[in-house]
Amino acid sequence: QKEVEQNSGPLSVPEGAIASLNCTYSDRGSQSFFWYRQYSGKSPELIMSIYSNGDKEDGRFTAQLNKASQYVSLLIRDSQPSDSATYLCAVNLGNKVIFGPGTSLSVIP
Amino acid sequence: DARVTQTPRHKVTEMGQEVTMRCQPILGHNTVFWYRQTMMQGLELLAYFRNRAPLDDSGMPKDRFSAEMPDATLATLKIQPSEPRDSAVYFCASGLGTSGGNEQFFGPGTRLTVL
Numbered sequence: 434q435k436e437v438e439q440n441s442g443p444l445s446v447p448e449g450a451i452a453s454l455n456c457t458y459s460d461r462g463s464q465s466f467f468w469y470r471q472y473s474g475k476s477p478e479l480i481m482s483i484y485s486n487g488d489k490e491d492g493r494f495t496a497q498l499n500k501a502s503q504y505v506s507l508l509i510r511d512s513q514p515s516d517s518a519t520y521l522c523a524v525n526l527g528n529k530v531i532f533g534p535g536t537s538l539s540v541i542p
Numbered sequence: 543d544a545r546v547t548q549t550p551r552h553k554v555t556e557m558g559q560e561v562t563m564r565c566q567p568i569l570g571h572n573t574v575f576w577y578r579q580t581m582m583q584g585l586e587l588l589a590y591f592r593n594r595a596p597l598d599d600s601g602m603p604k605d606r607f608s609a610e611m612p613d614a615t616l617a618t619l620k621i622q623p624s625e626p627r628d629s630a631v632y633f634c635a636s637g638l639g640t641s642g643g644n645e646q647f648f649g650p651g652t653r654l655t656v657l
Contacts, residue, residue, distance in 0.1 A: 467645065467646075476648040476649060476650055476651050477633070479645055482645055523646075525644055528590075528597055528598065529587060529598060529644075530575075530644045531587070532577075532585040532587075533584075535584065
């Protein structure tokens with residue numbers, strides 16, 4: 434089992450819909466979880482960090498963490514074409530941060 | 543405007559040549575990471591430093607890659623000799639390393655092509 438797994442996509446949603454991105458991780462001891470957005474040809478950009486079970490909201494973005502299920506998700510409300518990008522889940526494992534393979538999101542106007 | 547800078551942005555070289563990539567972390571950040579990204583492998587951690595000391599370089603091919611932090615404002619990644627399979631985008635990221643988390647801020651990357 435890979436340390437951090439994501440559906441590769443592509444995930445396509447219509448403009449204005451909710452996009453749901455999922456991530457699972459293998460190490461129960463992980464304490465810190467991150468979502469990065471990467472536009473084509475650009476570098477990853479941190480959009481959310483979450484450390485505790487439950488939901489964390491920031492504008493149109495909501496991160497959800499369930500440590501018992503070893504699952505973290507990102508919801509994007511009112512999706513816009515500008516949200517089209519690859520979303521990388523990252524998990525702290527000991528002193529390292531391990532990135533998942535990313536999910537490609539396409540928001541269709 | 544605090545950001546991570548990397549040079550060069552693009553590098554084309556021939557197999558066997560030495561390649562040096564440089565990174566200036568965000569002022570005040572004490573942790574620096576080097577990543578390699580390819581379509582096939584995704585984002586791979588090569589090495590990272592905290593307070594200029596190397597903490598982990600297990601992701602780096604030791605025979606040809608080396609990473610150093612000669613001072614707090616400069617990190618380098620060197621490949622000698624380079625091979626076509628080293629073609630990738632190399633990212634540097636910096637952060638405030640704490641036990642609670644490692645939020646990282648990425649530089650623009652160096653796109654390396656080895657012919």
